Amino acid sequence: MNFQTLIDRFSLALKMLLPDRSLKYFPPDFTIRRPIVSLLNNRITRGVECYLTIYRLDFSQLQQEVPEEVWARLQESSRRHLRLSTVNTIGEHQIIFIDQFAKMDFVLLVEGQFPKEPGLMISAELKHQFDKIRSDLEIGLAGSLPEWRSCLRVITASVPIAATKTVHTEQLLMESYQSALAMATGLITPQMEALRGQMEHLLDKGSISVLAQPIMNLTSGDIYGWEILTRGPEGTVLHLPDELFQFASQTRLLSRLEFLVAKRALEEIASRKIREPIFLNVTAITLSHPLFLSHVLQCLERHPPLSPQQIYFEITERHQIADMGAMIEILQTYRKHGFRFAVDDAGSGYSGLHWIGELVPELIKIDRSVIQHVDRIAIKETLLRAIVTAAREMKCELVAEGVEREEEADVLFRLDVGMGQGFYFARPNVLLHEHERDMFEETKVRIQNRRGLVAS
Secondary structure (H helix, E strand, O other): OOHHHHHHHHHHHHHHHOOHHHHHEOOOOOOOOOHHHHHHHHHHHOOOOEEEEEEEEEOOOOOOOOOHHHHHHHHHHHHHHHHHHHHHHOOHHHEEEEEEOOOOEEEEEEEOOOOOOOOOOOOHHHHHHHHHHHHHHHHHHHHHOHHHOOOOEEEEEEEEEOOOOOOOHHHHHHHHHHHHHHHHHOOOOHHHHHHHHHHHHHHHHOOOEEEEEEEEEOOOOOEEEEEEEEEOOOOOOOOOHHHHHHHHHHOOOHHHHHHHHHHHHHHHHHHOOOOOOEEEEEEHHHHOOOOHHHHHHHHHHOOOOOOHHHEEEEEEOHHHOOOHHHHHHHHHHHHHOOOEEEEEEEOOOOOOHHHHHHHOOOEEEEOHHHHOOOOOOHHHHHHHHHHHHHHHHHOOEEEEOOOOOHHHHHHHHHOOOOEEOOOOOOOOEOOOOHHHHHHHHHHHHHHHHHOOOOOO
């Protein structure tokens, strides 16, 4: 018996001794076969639908070498927080495996049904869960390495794994990983070149649609305003907003896309005669574009009923603000025309009350990670109280994002958060004329009954 045969038998015996639960989380790399390949192959054989998500630690903004001891602490912390958040968010029964594929790359494979709606690559619920895991990981890493929190971020992308008889499971796994890595980082691959062609065609033809989700008054149940949401062409990987805007950023087409979104949104708002405030997501990069302000003002001139006072620019991608002083001056220029500003994700991985205090927005949107189960988790209520106190000091209005349960809305009302947004009130839908809003009356009555404003 040669040495390699002994190694193979020892590896097999070790594998048999380890329970399946041990193999799911950063398993050892056996000589005869990687456990994660076996775990995936088992699902594929049974026809189970699966998703692969990559979480990459990114220091790309840092213009210096990251010490090896920092990487060691990061990887240990990432393993711990990724496993904890995934089990709490998705549930152990859905997890196929969590593993580390490279120094910066952590891979999560889960069971998940492909959406039935045409054009969707991933369900909104599963996407929300993957995003929450990313946010939890960022928060955990910031706590473990506070001195690095300002220059570290986690980038992510998800792809479905479609079984095929012509590709071996291990090859399928690696191809899925490479596709997710390309989407997350913008690495130039043949697939990415093809996607860039699709993106440029989309922008040339204006092939986007806009939806809206209402922002509700938590006391009266009235609609305060609408957040405008963007969708790419159905049936493509650019349909969902995260993939659409992430790829636009990677290919340096982000501002061009956001110019188009503003134009299309204002057209839809005017045609539906929307009178409430409108929230338009825009990155700091586009706000700084020398032509964006004039572009929006020209769009408003074409639709006289609309005015700058109706528009909130909701600033996203705050980590891209390199010069805070310059950004404050830019916001002042917009405000002279009557525009207002909101910042989102208060309480999440990138957000801080100090940052909000610098820009002094008219409105703060509290991240869904704070709102979820705030009625059950005391520390979340404590964080929420701090945000409410800071907003009161700055005379900012508050909107809670991601409200999905009545009990969460009750806590928000009790703590004097004025408005809420989320599936508890309504899902994103097409913009509606005022006379078409009967669907919101039931929600309004439910809120008023809960507040004791009408007889139940």
